Amino acid sequence: MPDEQSLKEVPILPPHVRLTGAKRAHFISAAARAYDGENSIAAIADHCGRSASFVHTVLGEAKVEFRRRGSGTRRADNHPRT
Numbered sequence: 553m554p555d556e557q558s559l560k561e562v563p564i565l566p567p568h569v570r571l572t573g574a575k576r577a578h579f580i581s582a583a584a585r586a587y588d589g590e591n592s593i594a595a596i597a598d599h600c601g602r603s604a605s606f607v608h609t610v611l612g613e614a615k616v617e618f619r620r621r622g623s624g625t626r627r628a629d630n631h632p633r634t
Contacts, residue, residue: 555589562586562600576610583607584614 562582565571571579579600586596593611597604611618 554591558586558589
């Protein structure tokens, strides 16, 4: 279940503003905590006002381990989808 509190810690960014220095570092750590708190890249992007591609890039900079797409839809018997 997504962690709403960690998502609220991600700053909302104004559009078309370059994110550098300490502000970028703060955003990266907050986004990484939100992603580790089971929030999706799309949810983080919607919250902060940036694209999913941007969020994916900064999570890569944070060296997070990305989840597989659709990881929440596995069956209990662990068989691959048919």
